[in-house]
Amino acid sequence: MDYSREALDEQATGDDPMHFFMKWFSEAESAQITEVNAMTLATVDADHRPHARIVLLKGADERGFSFFTNYDSAKGTHIAADPFVALLFFWKELERQVRIDGRIEKLPAAESDEYFYSRPVGSRLGAWASPQSREIPGREVLEQNYERYQKEFGENVPRPPHWGGYLVVPQRIEFWQGRSSRMHDRISFSRNEDGSWKRCRLAP
Template sequence: MIEGDLAADPVTQFTLWFADAVAAGLPEPNAVVLATSSAGGRPSARTVLLKGFDQRGFVFYTNYESRKGRDLAENPRACLMFPWHQIRRQVRVEGQVVRLPREDSAAYFHSRPYGSRIGAWASRQSAVVASREELDARYVELADRWPEDPPMPDFWGGFRVIPTEVEFWQGQTDRMHDRLRYRRTAVGWVLERLAP
């Protein structure tokens, strides 16, 4: 992979690589590792699903009271990592994180399957629970309350990672991997090669 092969901006390049991941039949190519850190610097990582991306950034949804939600409230920066091992590629995105407007989150929430919408209410994400039975009972209680169309919880919604750096990694058999990083500057994106 050489610099001249890449698009002028990282979102256009990500669009091309994402299409390659889909075409390769990767299971859940939108699965991405999200890394956050508390205000005190305690790191945490987990897999979430990318639900959209464009020139404004990369979007995912969650419970705002979860550990990731609390981390992002305290320290609104994150790193995303797409591990497309089967095609010897990965993409890293670093940037500022902002909450989506409530109307954007609501539009996505109401497009989700019914069970996922009830689940958003039933699970106090990241909280300790006594048993699976407790979770199941809460789910049934809420499904009885809203048998058709549950409202979106106030504690649930979307985040957008606004990229400041995006790195494209292409694996090579000799371990001399290609690493090309877009870095946002005051005048636009700068493309740099990093040592493997």
């Protein structure tokens, strides 16, 4: 595969990488890419070993990038031990990659509530039924848990205390545009101490 769609120059990315991310994200949405918000989340465990999995981006604003999960999951345990994480998007139809490194924190409970109560009742029950990342003897455990919570809550399924959002506050954001002969464009932003951004070009 030789990438040849387009170029990315420093000026085009502007001074604010969050702003530029939104632009690329909406272009990916317009390109009808399925699961455009699917991103790889990398964490490290207490022994400094890396782990990666996909989660869905549910918000991006001037603060950073947010997603929702089980705080007692493997990733939740890693984050509690080490708050440095990485995110990765690959939009192959646009020949684009976005790499994000940053520090992660929990979203305020009110924001977790707001998102949780926007989810279908079935997914809300799923959050109760699944002890995410734990070994279970069989699928029937999940089905039994689901029925149990369905009986207990009916249509009014509250947010479990172990389920909520995280915010990744970016320290570095890199935009990668594939180019011919592996001579790709890489524009990288690093956060300065005062919160402003320093932009540079990296060799591909």
